[in-house]
Amino acid sequence: xxxxxxxxxxxxxxxxxxxxxxxxxxxxxxxxxxxxxxxxxxxxxxxxxxxxxxxxxxxxxxxxxxxxxxxxxxxxxxxxxxxxxxxxxxxxxxxxxxxxxxxxxxxxxxxxxxxxxxxxxxxxxxxxxxxxxxxxxxxxxxxxxxxxxxxxxxxxxxxxxxxxxxxxxxxxxxxxxxxxxxxxxxxxxxxxxxxxxxxxxxxxxxxxxxxxxxxxxxxxxxxxxxxxxxxx
Amino acid sequence: xxxxxxxxxxxxxxxxxxxxxxxxxxxxxxxxxxxxxxxxxxxxxxxxxxxxxxxxxxxxxxxxxxxxxxxxxxxxxxxxxxxxxxxxxxxxxxxxxxxxxxxxxxxxxxxxxxxxxxxxxxxxxxxxxxxxxxxxxxxxxxxxxxxxxxxxxxxxxxxxxxxxxxxxxxxxxxxxxxxxxxxxxxxxxxxxxxxxxxxxxxxxxxxxxxxxxxxxxxxxxxxxxxxxxxxx
Numbered sequence: 001x002x003x004x005x006x007x008x009x010x011x012x013x014x015x016x017x018x019x020x021x022x023x024x025x026x027x028x029x030x031x032x033x034x035x036x037x038x039x040x041x042x043x044x045x046x047x048x049x050x051x052x053x054x055x056x057x058x059x060x061x062x063x064x065x066x067x068x069x070x071x072x073x074x075x076x077x078x079x080x081x082x083x084x085x086x087x088x089x090x091x092x093x094x095x096x097x098x099x100x101x102x103x104x105x106x107x108x109x110x111x112x113x114x115x116x117x118x119x120x121x122x123x124x125x126x127x128x129x130x131x132x133x134x135x136x137x138x139x140x141x142x143x144x145x146x147x148x149x150x151x152x153x154x155x156x157x158x159x160x161x162x163x164x165x166x167x168x169x170x171x172x173x174x175x176x177x178x179x180x181x182x183x184x185x186x187x188x189x190x191x192x193x194x195x196x197x198x199x200x201x202x203x204x205x206x207x208x209x210x211x212x213x214x215x216x217x218x219x220x221x222x223x224x225x226x227x228x229x230x231x232x
Numbered sequence: 233x234x235x236x237x238x239x240x241x242x243x244x245x246x247x248x249x250x251x252x253x254x255x256x257x258x259x260x261x262x263x264x265x266x267x268x269x270x271x272x273x274x275x276x277x278x279x280x281x282x283x284x285x286x287x288x289x290x291x292x293x294x295x296x297x298x299x300x301x302x303x304x305x306x307x308x309x310x311x312x313x314x315x316x317x318x319x320x321x322x323x324x325x326x327x328x329x330x331x332x333x334x335x336x337x338x339x340x341x342x343x344x345x346x347x348x349x350x351x352x353x354x355x356x357x358x359x360x361x362x363x364x365x366x367x368x369x370x371x372x373x374x375x376x377x378x379x380x381x382x383x384x385x386x387x388x389x390x391x392x393x394x395x396x397x398x399x400x401x402x403x404x405x406x407x408x409x410x411x412x413x414x415x416x417x418x419x420x421x422x423x424x425x426x427x428x429x430x431x432x433x434x435x436x437x438x439x440x441x442x443x444x445x446x447x448x449x450x451x452x453x454x455x456x457x458x459x460x461x462x463x464x
Contacts, residue, residue: 002425006236075462082462090376139412143375143463144322145383146456147393147413149420161379180371181379182424188381189421192414192440193234208424224378230307230314231375231463 002209008193009202017049022123025202031130034213036205037120038190041138041153042100043201044116045107052096056103062096065106069094074232085109088223089153090232091140100199110136113154114217121156133158133213137187143231150191152183152218159183159214160221181222182212234441240425241434249281254355257434263362266445268437269352270422273370273385274332275433276348277339284328288335294328297338301326306464317341320455321385322464323372332431342368345386346449353388365390365445369419375463382423384415384450391415391446392453413454414444 009029015021021043031037045051052068054061059079070083074090083094087109095109110116117134124132136154141147152160165178190203226232241261247253253275263269277283284300286293291311302315306322315326319341327341342348349366356364368386373379384392397410422435458464 002240004236004238004421004425006238006421008234077462144316144456144461145413145416145454147411147416147454149413149416151377179379180423181377181381184377184379184381185420185424188417189236189238189424191412192417192421193236222377222379224376229376230309 003207004189005204005206006189006193007204007206008195008200009204010200012043012201015043015046015201017047017051019047020123021047022120023127025120026124026127028202029204031124031128031132031204032206033131034206034208034210035130035132036135036158036186036208037124037132038135038137038187038203038205039117039120040150040194040201041095041109041113041136042097042107044110044113044120044136046101048110048116050108050110051101052106052108053104054098054106062093062098062106065108066093066096069096069108072232084232087113087153087219088225089140091138095138095153109138109153112219114156114219115154117154117156131157133208133216135183135187135190137190139191150187152181152187152222154218155183155216157214157216158186158208158212159216160218162212183216183218183222235439236421237436237438238421238425239436239438240427240432241436242432244275244433247275247278247433249279249283251279252355253279254352255359257352258356258359260434261436263356263360263364263436264438265363266438266440266442267362267364268367268390268418268440269356269364270367270369270419270435270437271349271352272382272426272433273327273341273345273368274329274339276342276345276352276368278333280342280348282340282342283333284338284340285336286330286338294325294330294338297340298325298328301328301340304464316464319345319385319451320457321372323370327370327385341370341385344451346388346451347386349386349388363389365440365448367415367419367422369422371423382419384413384419384454386450387415387448389446389448390418390440390444391448392450394444415448415450415454
């Protein structure tokens with residue numbers, strides 16, 4: 001039975017466009033082979049320059065960026081827009097975020113968060129000589145339940161979904177619930193040690209089952225195509 | 233910065249109606265004050281006798297139980313029903329579950345999972361002399377994203393939602409994302425060490441921020457009333 005350790009990595013400097021995120025992470029903590037490194041979208045977007053200028057005194061600026069980042073609006077209430085991004089994520093305000101970003105700027109979602117995760121993973125191999133999995137996480141709301149949780153928007157080196165189809169339950173019956181979104185559960189676990197206000201943008205999960213490590217993709221495995229979705 | 237340990241508690245016998253779940257858990261692991269004990273719905277339902285008889289050779293039996301447990305059907309596709317239970321949860325098949333249950337029976341959701349959590353918590357105080365928090369977890373799908381994750385359907389001794397409203401982000405701006413469903417993140421973290429097929433129905437999370445410990449309720453804090461829900 002596995003035993004996990006989950007800890008935050010603090011002490012990173014304020015990240016800006018072009019910064020070597022893998023280098024900063026490798027310098028801030030001792031990683032081991034088999035670690036899962038969860039990096040929040042905010043620092044990934046900052047390092048990649050996925051930012052927009054907004055007039056801080058005019059809420060229309062933020063609203064326009066949200067419209068620009070949306071391919072389909074599902075719901076609207078007051079200032080809140082629930083929309084689908086070009087990546088296929090359905091979330092509030094198309095993932096455009098003003099918190100923990102300097103005044104006058106908004107953080108957008110990375111262009112391709114799986115690629116972002118792959119780059120960080122490659123960087124950590126180069127900088128620290130370790131084989132790790134990387135998850136890029138973001139904070140999403142949910143229908144029917146209050147409160148937000150962190151989910152994965154990109155991954156590398158770990159399967160996004162653990163497929164238990166065909167396996168038997170503890171009583172020998174075929175499993176009903178068969179596909180577990182382990183990257184989302186790992187992102188959620190990481191959020192518990194990050195805190196939203198503390199400037200801890202990276203967490204490490206140690207002890208994850210090695211059999212989960214493979215090429216993975218949130219976009220290919222987790223994003224549900226509209227045609228198979230009952231709520232779009 | 234917090235550091236969490238997450239581990240599964242195995243070795244429990246097959247649980248039946250009337251069994252002292254707290255006693256079984258206390259006998260299977262050494263708990264400490266401040267631990268968060270996550271217990272899957274399945275064993276809670278078995279201990280509470282929240283089961284229905286179904287004809288194993290007739291899928292209509294299962295379907296009828298699902299209808300009986302639903303107060304509102306949101307979507308239907310083939311055998312899959314997404315419905316709202318009388319507790320206010322929106323999930324597949326009203327939470328009625330055939331896996332890890334003996335043939336001819338189906339596990340229902342506990343009548344009141346917050347109360348179930350309180351009873352286990354009180355039982356652990358009595359049996360092991362520890363002050364812990366308890367979460368009852370279940371496995372739900374989500375719209376827009378493939379795969380299932382574990383969420384909390386009941387809690388005791390821990391706030392379901394961590395409310396950050398009014399706090400400042402790392403750059404001194406008021407937080408945009410303000411209410412974190414920590415019980416759902418804890419349930420997700422616990423699932424990572426349980427495995428769906430392994431018969432590990434309990435996990436412990438050690439090291440959780442003590443400031444999160446208070447009277448809590450999934451029903452009052454997490455379940456979103458239909459009137460404030462954009463997707464019902």
